[in-house]
Amino acid sequence: MTTTTEQPAAAPETPPETDERLSSSHTLSRILRRPEVGALAGAIVIFLFFTVTTEAFSKPTGASTWIFVASNFGIMAVAVAMLMIGGEFDLSAGTMIGTTGLTTGILMTEYSWNVWAAIVASFVLAAAIGALNGILVMRTGLPSFIVTLGTFFVLQGVNLAETKALIGKVSLTIRDEPGYADGKKLFGSSMTIGLPTGDLTLYAATFWWIGITIVATWLLLRTRPGNWIFAVGGAQQSARQVGVPVFGTKVGLFMGTALAGWAAGMCALFKTSSVQSIAGVGQEFTFIICAVVGGCLLTGGYGSAIGAALGALIYGMVAQGIVYEGWNSDWLYTILGVMLLGAVVVNNWVKSRAEAVR
Amino acid sequence: MTTDDSAPDSTPDSRPDTIESAAETGAADVHGTPASSAPELPAPGEVIIEVEEIGKSYGSVIALRDVTTSVRAGEVTCVLGDNGAGKSTFIKILAGAHEHTAGKFIVDGVSRNMNSPRAALALGIATVYQDLAVVPLMPVWRNFFLGSEITRGRGPLRRLDIPAMKQITKDELAAMGIDLRDVDQPIGTLSGGERQCVAIARAVYFGARVLILDEPTAALGVRQSGVVLKYIARARDRGLGVIFITHNPHHAYPVGDRFMLLRRGRSMGDFPKAEMTLDELVRMMAGGAELDALSHELARSMPDSEVAKEFEAEASEVTGQ
Numbered sequence: 001m002t003t004t005t006e007q008p009a010a011a012p013e014t015p016p017e018t019d020e021r022l023s024s025s026h027t028l029s030r031i032l033r034r035p036e037v038g039a040l041a042g043a044i045v046i047f048l049f050f051t052v053t054t055e056a057f058s059k060p061t062g063a064s065t066w067i068f069v070a071s072n073f074g075i076m077a078v079a080v081a082m083l084m085i086g087g088e089f090d091l092s093a094g095t096m097i098g099t100t101g102l103t104t105g106i107l108m109t110e111y112s113w114n115v116w117a118a119i120v121a122s123f124v125l126a127a128a129i130g131a132l133n134g135i136l137v138m139r140t141g142l143p144s145f146i147v148t149l150g151t152f153f154v155l156q157g158v159n160l161a162e163t164k165a166l167i168g169k170v171s172l173t174i175r176d177e178p179g180y181a182d183g184k185k186l187f188g189s190s191m192t193i194g195l196p197t198g199d200l201t202l203y204a205a206t207f208w209w210i211g212i213t214i215v216a217t218w219l220l221l222r223t224r225p226g227n228w229i230f231a232v233g234g235a236q237q238s239a240r241q242v243g244v245p246v247f248g249t250k251v252g253l254f255m256g257t258a259l260a261g262w263a264a265g266m267c268a269l270f271k272t273s274s275v276q277s278i279a280g281v282g283q284e285f286t287f288i289i290c291a292v293v294g295g296c297l298l299t300g301g302y303g304s305a306i307g308a309a310l311g312a313l314i315y316g317m318v319a320q321g322i323v324y325e326g327w328n329s330d331w332l333y334t335i336l337g338v339m340l341l342g343a344v345v346v347n348n349w350v351k352s353r354a355e356a357v358r
Numbered sequence: 359m360t361t362d363d364s365a366p367d368s369t370p371d372s373r374p375d376t377i378e379s380a381a382e383t384g385a386a387d388v389h390g391t392p393a394s395s396a397p398e399l400p401a402p403g404e405v406i407i408e409v410e411e412i413g414k415s416y417g418s419v420i421a422l423r424d425v426t427t428s429v430r431a432g433e434v435t436c437v438l439g440d441n442g443a444g445k446s447t448f449i450k451i452l453a454g455a456h457e458h459t460a461g462k463f464i465v466d467g468v469s470r471n472m473n474s475p476r477a478a479l480a481l482g483i484a485t486v487y488q489d490l491a492v493v494p495l496m497p498v499w500r501n502f503f504l505g506s507e508i509t510r511g512r513g514p515l516r517r518l519d520i521p522a523m524k525q526i527t528k529d530e531l532a533a534m535g536i537d538l539r540d541v542d543q544p545i546g547t548l549s550g551g552e553r554q555c556v557a558i559a560r561a562v563y564f565g566a567r568v569l570i571l572d573e574p575t576a577a578l579g580v581r582q583s584g585v586v587l588k589y590i591a592r593a594r595d596r597g598l599g600v601i602f603i604t605h606n607p608h609h610a611y612p613v614g615d616r617f618m619l620l621r622r623g624r625s626m627g628d629f630p631k632a633e634m635t636l637d638e639l640v641r642m643m644a645g646g647a648e649l650d651a652l653s654h655e656l657a658r659s660m661p662d663s664e665v666a667k668e669f670e671a672e673a674s675e676v677t678g679q
Binding site for chain 1: 489495503507509516520
């Protein structure tokens with residue numbers, strides 16, 4: 001109730017003039033108000049920078065590498081962004097990559113499960129853990145940051161201990177288990193496009209990433225659940241008052257991040273045919289950084305899936321660009337930190353603009 | 359959008375999907391059933407709600423007793439009272455949130471015991487609470503339809519019917535006399551009065567025959583309050599019964615057709631406008647002698663206070679009659 005604007009009664013006095021002004025400057029300002037614009041501009045600048053300063057970056061073989069890195073993070077970043085729009089965090093998202101990869105791998109190697117059965121088993125497990133996260137958050141009323149920090153540590157411990165107990169090692173390698181090739185087709189295969197300047201190799205993870213981004217964007221902007229996600233993140237009490245199923249929406253979002261962890265876990269397992277017990281640990285904050293760089297507000301209710309995908313692309317380009325520059329790759333973390341702070345400042349500015357009276 | 363009295367029911371064809379989706383999910387009826395499933399708007403002047411000596415006690419605490427008033431189509435019933443007078447208990451009974459423990463609550467001539475807001479909504483009684491239940495960062499049209507979105511297509515292709523929702527939002531707001539340049543702007547960018555109007559228009563569109571407005575002008579400045587009063591009058595002119603809860607007689611008097619005053623959980627009477635002047639209303643609200651005593655007390659403890667002087671002036675003006 002802090003805002004005051006011109007009276008609606010004033011509008012009819014000059015309707016044609018007002019509407020004219022709207023239609024011209026309006027489209028541009030509407031585009032500039034989209035949450036992903038900052039990430040798009042950033043991605044273009046970073047691409048140009050590394051293209052100019054290094055030889056290998058924009059070559060198809062070089063691009064193959066950073067597109068692959070971006071894909072692995074992008075699958076998760078998009079789901080994490082949806083959860084953040086819904087007003088929650090999931091710190092267990094990274095370990096889910098290890099949990100699902102280990103589950104499928106151990107079932108295939110130690111228990112000789114059919115590859116598809118093993119894949120479905122880890123899918124069900126991920127969905128259950130995601131639902132548990134959501135139910136815990138909603139039932140206890142605790143911040144999701146704390147609840148999922150708990151599940152993060154629980155899963156990390158389980159990943160290490162169970163793997164050691166079951167196979168006596170901290171990493172698992174799949175050799176020629178029957179059916180492995182079938183799984184690889186879906187999650188670990190690659191295609192090579194011959195270009196004049198070299199071969200561009202695209203992995204299955206990239207197609208998962210693009211597919212998840214398209215589905216997430218459709219869901220967010222064109223469906224009822226998408227409307228509800230923005231509402232529960234923006235004003236949960238109001239959403240509940242008008243009949244939005246808050247509980248179901250939030251639990252669904254937690255299941256979404258867990259299932260994205262499953263997709264990323266399968267892509268990692270079938271690409272490298274091995275998985276470490278600590279796979280994914282430490283990446284949970286990178287997903288959040290990608291989402292924030294893509295325009296998500298830390299407070300929820302605002303953001304975009306395409307933005308998060310672009311955030312992951314920026315991450316991939318920077319991570320690989322540093323290598324091509326010949327810099328010490330440890331600087332990556334410093335750059336990530338600076339990017340996060342910059343993005344938060346820009347996002348808050350955009351938010352205050354969006355809320356301001358026009 | 360025409361502005362005839364039956365406006366909420368005049369365009370049933372434009373929203374078949376709302377009804378379908380509401381039936382499927384059950385989500386819509388939490389804040390309003392679609393218009394065509396609610397009872398028809400009665401003729402102006404016809405009684406919709408009657409309460410007779412209604413009361414509510416929580417265990418041994420009597421929160422409300424002996425309240426009698428009526429709500430008619432096309433009229434505004436003002437419920438006036440200070441903090442703690444029992445206004446919120448009264449609203450909760452009308453909105454179906456609390457069941458009354460004494461007296462009669464009659465809707466359309468039938469005595470009812472409502473025990474859920476859904477039951478009240480099914481009878482076309484909608485409440486607009488002070489916080490308005492809007493999501494500030496979401497566009498106006500998404501807020502308007504939140505929880506009762508119109509969709510088309512089936513299965514995985516079931517999607518929001520965005521052009522229809524935008525058009526309906528624009529039309530419904532226009533019918534309330536608010537001309538938004540852009541229904542795509544975040545609702546947080548609207549003024550307090552405009553947001554109130556969107557909330558009212560939303561309740562009307564989703565089938566309200568009786569609107570309960572809980573202190574809609576409480577958080578607003580003078581000009582914005584005027585805007586909201588205009589929308590209340592507009593809703594009345596569309597044939598709705600309006601229950602306007604306020605503690606400000608200066609806001610109630612211009613739009614009210616009937617005034618019911620509450621103090622300490624009791625009704626101080628239910629008056630049609632013909633039997634009441636603004637001065638009498640102010641006097642009853644302030645409680646004559648009490649105001650006098652308060653002004654003396656203030657004058658003694660804060661002799662130079664502007665507030666005390668104002669109080670004294672007002673008290674002498676009110677009690678001097």
